[in-house]
Amino acid sequence: MKTVVLGTGMIGAMMARELAKCAAITSVLAVDASADSVERCVAEAPADVPADKLTGLAADLGAPGVLEELLADADLAVGALPHSLSMATTHAAIAARCHLIDLVGSAFREKAALDEQARRAGILIVPGLGVAPGLANVLCARGVELLDETDKAEILCGGIPRHPLPPLWYQIVFRLESVFGLFTRPASAVVDGQFVTLPPLSGLEACRFPEPVGECEAVITDAHSVAFTLAGRIKTLYEKTVRYRGHWQKMQTLAELGYFAEAPVDVAGQLISPRRFSMALLGPQMKGASNEDVTVLRVTVTGTRDRRPVRHEWEMVDLYDQQRSMPSMTKTTGFPVVIFARWLAEGSVPERGVLAPEQLLATHRFDAFLAALATCGVDVSKSRASA
Numbered sequence: 001m002k003t004v005v006l007g008t009g010m011i012g013a014m015m016a017r018e019l020a021k022c023a024a025i026t027s028v029l030a031v032d033a034s035a036d037s038v039e040r041c042v043a044e045a046p047a048d049v050p051a052d053k054l055t056g057l058a059a060d061l062g063a064p065g066v067l068e069e070l071l072a073d074a075d076l077a078v079g080a081l082p083h084s085l086s087m088a089t090t091h092a093a094i095a096a097r098c099h100l101i102d103l104v105g106s107a108f109r110e111k112a113a114l115d116e117q118a119r120r121a122g123i124l125i126v127p128g129l130g131v132a133p134g135l136a137n138v139l140c141a142r143g144v145e146l147l148d149e150t151d152k153a154e155i156l157c158g159g160i161p162r163h164p165l166p167p168l169w170y171q172i173v174f175r176l177e178s179v180f181g182l183f184t185r186p187a188s189a190v191v192d193g194q195f196v197t198l199p200p201l202s203g204l205e206a207c208r209f210p211e212p213v214g215e216c217e218a219v220i221t222d223a224h225s226v227a228f229t230l231a232g233r234i235k236t237l238y239e240k241t242v243r244y245r246g247h248w249q250k251m252q253t254l255a256e257l258g259y260f261a262e263a264p265v266d267v268a269g270q271l272i273s274p275r276r277f278s279m280a281l282l283g284p285q286m287k288g289a290s291n292e293d294v295t296v297l298r299v300t301v302t303g304t305r306d307r308r309p310v311r312h313e314w315e316m317v318d319l320y321d322q323q324r325s326m327p328s329m330t331k332t333t334g335f336p337v338v339i340f341a342r343w344l345a346e347g348s349v350p351e352r353g354v355l356a357p358e359q360l361l362a363t364h365r366f367d368a369f370l371a372a373l374a375t376c377g378v379d380v381s382k383s384r385a386s387a
């Protein structure tokens with residue numbers, strides 16, 4: 001299976017190298033706008049991968065026709081691009097009759113509307129297969145599967161620094177554009193069994209994770225596809241993003257003051273977007289003291305089984321991988337894609353259309369999926385299922 005990896009940032013480069021190890025994948029083409037990034041990705045290929053199996057190409061992926069041209073000869077595409085290119089990548093995959101596994105889970109309703117087109121093209125499109133969205137969705141849906149009636153599901157997830165620094169107690173572990181999207185994008189959720197959107201940065205609450213993390217706080221962010229796929233099967237569902245204490249309070253203040261607005265304002269005769277200004281100003285404040293990070297995830301689902309109250313909870317506290325010099329966010333986001341792409345290449349995934357991760361992995365593939373993640377160093381514990 002010929003594979004194209006779109007985007008060679010931290011996560012995309014890892015996925016390209018891991019996919020090149022798969023026997024069922026005949027070639028991997030890594031593509032990015034940055035030639036330096038592409039060169040690094042290919043240069044760091046595993047020693048046991050043939051020199052011609054992982055190749056690279058620098059290209060402007062936002063230019064008209066480029067995505068379609070790149071995917072025309074491919075069987076599988078893996079998307080590790082900004083949110084702004086995700087829908088274009090989806091359309092390009094359908095036009096090229098190329099399977100697509102995308103890290104981006106936004107605009108799920110619009111992507112799901114393309115289900116029939118994808119089926120006619122004979123391909124599978126999976127939006128939002130990473131850690132959150134992705135693994136978090138799968139655990140949430142699994143909890144619903146294990147209950148007769150579901151009252152509430154809560155997803156808490158965050159990529160945070162191992163050694164946080166003031167004043168923001170945070171460091172960038174993925175694209176800055178995506179980070180700022182959390183501040184401004186309405187969040188999909190389920191309330192009273194119905195799909196709703198909630199204000200960004202709302203629902204601030206304190207939470208705690210095992211050491212070395214400790215006290216944190218979380219706010220409502222987009223629940224992505226599960227808000228659609230589980231609406232009607234659950235009374236309340238939401239996702240919250242975790243940061244160290246104090247971070248979200250600062251972001252809420254900046255949002256209230258208009259620092260994340262897109263509309264330009266006049267500053268001494270210059271029209272400046274507050275959001276772009278804030279990205280330039282705050283970006284350097286999010287660099288962190290080291291590459292070491294932590295990914296935390298807790299999914300709690302409550303309801304009834306055989307008329308008795310039941311609570312299912314899964315938890316993950318994943319640390320920077322010292323042995324492989326791999327950030328936790330790279331590992332927990334990238335390996336779900338690598339595992340599923342391998343299964344697809346091996347022919348064990350017959351489904352076609354546009355399907356969310358939870359529609360593919362929460363039932364008969366669930367145990368195998370968690371077991372495969374564990375072999376990659378991503379361990380999720382079922383902490384309790386109590387009446």
